[in-house]
Amino acid sequence: MKPRIIITGVAGFIGSNLADFLIHKGYQVVGIDNLSYGLESQIPEGVEFHKVDILSPEIFNIIKKDDVIFHLAAKNCISDCQQDPVETAHINVTGTVNVFEAARKNDAKKVIYAESSALYEGDSSLPSIEETINPESFYAVSKLAGMAFAEAYTRYYGLKTTALRYFCAYGPRQDYRRTIPPVMSAFILKLMHGEQPTIYGDGTKRRDFVHVDDINEFHLMCIEDQKTDNEVFNLGSGVSHSVNDILAITKELLNSNIEAVHADDMPGEALETLANINKAKAIGWEPKVDLREGLKSFVKYYQENEIPWPA
Numbered sequence: 001m002k003p004r005i006i007i008t009g010v011a012g013f014i015g016s017n018l019a020d021f022l023i024h025k026g027y028q029v030v031g032i033d034n035l036s037y038g039l040e041s042q043i044p045e046g047v048e049f050h051k052v053d054i055l056s057p058e059i060f061n062i063i064k065k066d067d068v069i070f071h072l073a074a075k076n077c078i079s080d081c082q083q084d085p086v087e088t089a090h091i092n093v094t095g096t097v098n099v100f101e102a103a104r105k106n107d108a109k110k111v112i113y114a115e116s117s118a119l120y121e122g123d124s125s126l127p128s129i130e131e132t133i134n135p136e137s138f139y140a141v142s143k144l145a146g147m148a149f150a151e152a153y154t155r156y157y158g159l160k161t162t163a164l165r166y167f168c169a170y171g172p173r174q175d176y177r178r179t180i181p182p183v184m185s186a187f188i189l190k191l192m193h194g195e196q197p198t199i200y201g202d203g204t205k206r207r208d209f210v211h212v213d214d215i216n217e218f219h220l221m222c223i224e225d226q227k228t229d230n231e232v233f234n235l236g237s238g239v240s241h242s243v244n245d246i247l248a249i250t251k252e253l254l255n256s257n258i259e260a261v262h263a264d265d266m267p268g269e270a271l272e273t274l275a276n277i278n279k280a281k282a283i284g285w286e287p288k289v290d291l292r293e294g295l296k297s298f299v300k301y302y303q304e305n306e307i308p309w310p311a
C-alpha cells in the first residue's frame, strides 16, 4: 500500500512541484506551510492543506503512523539568513527538530529532508562529494545542524531519514520575488518584460543546475527504495554552466537582443558549484532533463502563466 505523504513547505517551489508529481502518481498528499513566503495559489488541487508553522505543536496532530514526510520548509535566502541568524536557527534548526520529533512520536515511516549544496561553500575541491563539507554561512550551518539532528534521531530512535543536497534547482514555480532572484527566473522575466537583466560580476561564475522533474524522480526513490534510507545524496546534474551561457540561451529562446547590465560581484559567492552525483547514480538515478530543453519549458511556463510584474 502507498504511504500517505506529508510535505512541509508545500506552497514553495520544490514542495508544490513534488505535491503535483506525487498526486499524479496516486499518492495521498498532505501539505503544511505557514505561507510566510510560499503562495497558496501554487498548492496543487488534491492536496489536503494545513496552514501551520513547523514550529507549532499542531504538526503532532497532522503527522500519523507510517507517513513519509518530506521536510522542505525553511528560511532560505542566504542574505536574509545572514541578517537574522536567530530566526534562521529558530526555523531551520528548532523547526526541523520539531518535525523529526513529531515523526518519531507518531511512528512515521521516514523523514526526507532538504539540505543544500551550500554545505560545500567553503570547500573549493570540485566536483563536491557527500563526505567533504565546509559550511560557512548561517544558512549553511543551520542545514548542518539539521543534518546532525537527523543522524541523532536515527542513532537513538531508529528514525529512517534521507538527506538531499539540492544544487541549483530550477523549473516552474521557481521563486522570482526575492531581492536577488535565482538567475534563470530573473533573466526570463526581465527579458520578457523588455528590461535589462543584471549580471553580478563578469558572468563567468558557473553553477550546477538541476531540473525539478529530475529531483522528483529521486524523491520517488526516497519513498520506494530502501537503499536511500539513512543516507545523504547530492542532487545536481553533474555539469556546470556559466551565467553568461544561461543568458545567451535565454535570449535565443526569447528572440531577444537586450543586453545585460553588470553589477558588482556578490561577496562570498563561489566561482563554481558542481555536484559529484555518483552516489545517486549508483542506485539507479540519472538526471535526464537537458539544460536547453529545461530552460525552454521554463520560458514556456512563464509565457503561459501570468506573473505579477514588477514582482
Ligand SMILES: NC(=O)c1ccc[n+]([C@@H]2O[C@H](COP(=O)([O-])OP(=O)(O)OC[C@H]3O[C@@H](n4cnc5c(N)ncnc54)[C@H](O)[C@@H]3O)[C@@H](O)[C@H]2O)c1
Pocket (backbone or CB within 6 Å): 008, 009, 010, 011, 012, 013, 014, 015, 032, 033, 034, 035, 036, 037, 038, 039, 052, 053, 054, 055, 071, 072, 073, 074, 075, 076, 091, 095, 114, 115, 116, 117, 118, 165, 166, 167, 168, 169, 170, 175
Ligand atoms: N531551490 C533550490 O535550488 C534549493 C537548493 C538547495 C536547498 N534547497 C532547500 O530545499 C527546500 C525547499 O526549497 P524551495 O526552493 O522550494 O524554497 P521556497 O522558499 O520556495 O519554499 C519554502 C516554503 O517553506 C515555507 N515556510 C518557511 N518557513 C516556514 C515555517 N516556519 N513553517 C511552515 N512553512 C514555512 C514557505 O512559506 C515556503 O512556502 C528548502 O529547505 C531549501 O533550503 C533549495
